[in-house]
Amino acid sequence: MTIEIKTPTFPESVADGTVATWYKKPGEAISRDELIVDIETDKVVLEVVASADGVLKEILKGEGEVVLSAEVLGLFEEGGVASAAPVEAEAEEAKDEVAETDEDIIMSPAARKMAKENGISATDVVATGKDGRVTKEDILNHLKTPKAEPAPVAAAASAPAPADKPATNANAGAISFDSGDRIEKRVPMTRLRATIARRLVSAQQNAAMLTTYNEVNMKPIMEMRKKYQDRFVKAHGVKLGFMSFFVKAATEALKKFPAVNASIDGSDMIYHGYQDIGVAVSTERGLVVPILRDTDAMGLAEVESTIGDFGARARDGKLGIDEMQGGTFTISNGGTFGSLLSTPILNPPQTAIMGMHKIQDRPMAIDGEVVILPMMYLALSYDHRMIDGKEAVQFLVAIKDMLEDPARLLLDI
Template sequence: MAIEIKAPTFPESVADGTVASWHKQPGEACARDELLADIETDKVVLEIVAPADGVLKEVIKAEGDTVLSEELIGIFEEGEGGVIQPATTDVATAEPQSGTVQSGGAATLSPAARRMADEHGIDHGAVAGTGKGGRVTKEDVLNYVESGAGASAAKSVSNAPAASVAKAPAPEAIAPVFGGDRVEKRVPMTRLRARIAERLVEAQQSAAMLTTFNEVNMKPIMDLRREYKDLFEKRHNVKMGFMSFFVKACVEALKRYPVANASIDGNDIVYHGYQDVGVAVSSDRGLVVPVLRNAEDMSLAEVELTIREFGEKAKEGKLSIEEMTGGTFTISNGGVFGSLLSTPILNPPQSAILGMHKIQERPMAVNGEVVVLPMMYLALSYDHRLLDGKEAVRFLVTVKELLEDPARMLLDV
């Protein structure tokens, strides 16, 4: 029985997607729930799996093609009897897949592993998979590259005779420039990276963005963590980090200054009666911002657990569109990468974003004496169309005061 394979139903915020890769070829047997294809959208990579045991009969949308919500991308034949078709050796008719050096192997790669293999020009079939069902993970490709085998494989392909190179064509996306070690590589921008670029430019062009700075003494929170971190981890099965304190401090400041939690819609100002805090997370595909829904109702432990879950999903490329949609305020932590000071860019249509930075000991004047304290610079970028400087400064001062005296968050003072 023939079954239509369709693209997923995209939410309203996603207009279309791109077929990133087909993991099965026409005539190849598939088991139920086995990965067939990846659809890349502006926000996430969506996986298309086999609806039953059977054979992929026809590919209608090739890799790189744009697809709409629920658009037909292939035909699947339910039942047994599928076989893996041998790779063609006719150079005149064979069409290499962009960005890969194909081989006769039938390795199944995760989206992150496939991208890393393509970037290093590694034959997909050369990497042994340790994932479920023999699937090749990003770590497998990384270990393959670090072992030196990847470099040897790429070198052997470049030094092969012309006839053999024709059977395994070089990636179209890579354009080497010969002459010494001056090599260039050209790769297409992913949809996520293109969307990030578009939104960053949009934020700077459409908002009157301004940044105000302050600094916070992190010693009270560091002392609190030092005293209770073991008990906290034992009780909640998660480490006590700094981010949960910043989230709770921002939530309290947003309650006091609701305009920082608002957004502009045409000629209207939309005030949100809830605090959905986005937390910027770095992934292999780029910066993503999953959202803590109703952060005002979450405890410190719930915030830490949710952020940890977001981090794990971001590494595996499994964040859903729903988890990254919306948000009324964003926190970005450049300090994990060593940033001392920066000016974060707004996440439209939000009106403000807080930038955290590295903790660095500095001499500070306290009661007429010089004391070395662990200090962190804070940066609040805001839309001056909505927030006046007075409100923005008071918002940031409120965050500073709550962090320097965490008991105030508990006592609501």
């Protein structure tokens, strides 16, 4: 029985998607629940899996093609038997590709493409592959070998390659350049990266964005973590990190300063009676911001476990679109990568975002004495159309006070 492989149904906020990767070729066997193809949208990567054992019969939408919700991507034959024909055809095609070359020298397809792009003859390259095959590495080595000075006539007849057509690496995978190479590689932005870029530029152009800074002494939190870490792990099965303290402190501060927890919709200001805090997570595909819902009702352990789950699934591309929609406030932790100070950009339509940074020992004046303390800079970027400077500063000071005296979180003061 032939089954249509369809694009998952997109939510209303997603218009279309792009076929990212086919994991099977026509004629290959597929097991039930095995991944067949990835569909990349503006927000997440959606996986399409096999509904039964069978064989991929035909691909109707190739990689890079734009698809709509519930559109047919290919055909799947349930219970079918894998055929060797596609493999044989591919081998025959590869054979045809490598057979025709200077003096019948065999070249791999990747080497052929790179040689053609750089105007290299196969007879000029030292082949190191099996049966005298010229490999891509042979072409790269040939490019790095110093060339002899050409005769004047030859130089005039052979013009240099145009500057707008640089040599490119034929490998479409990970970008890696050897020392001394002057290779360039042009790759299109992923939909997620393009969407992030568009939103960030829009935020800077359409908001009256301003940033205020403060610093917090992390010693009380660090001492608390050290004292209770083992008991916390034993009781909850998750480590006590810094992020949960910042989420809880931000939650309490948002209650006191509702404008920071608001959003702008045209000429209307929307005040939210709940706290949904987004936590920025960096992935290979780009930055995503999954949302912690109703953080006022979450304990430290639940915050830590949820953030850990978000991070793991974000790196695997398994976050759902609904998990990244909404949010009334965002926290970004650039300190994870060693950032000492930065200016976070608003996540529209939210009116504020807080940036955490690296903890660094610094000399501080305490009661007239110089003391070395683990300090962290905090940054709050806010939309001045909605939030006054006084509110922004007081909001950040409230978070500072709660983190430097964690008992305030319990006493609600």
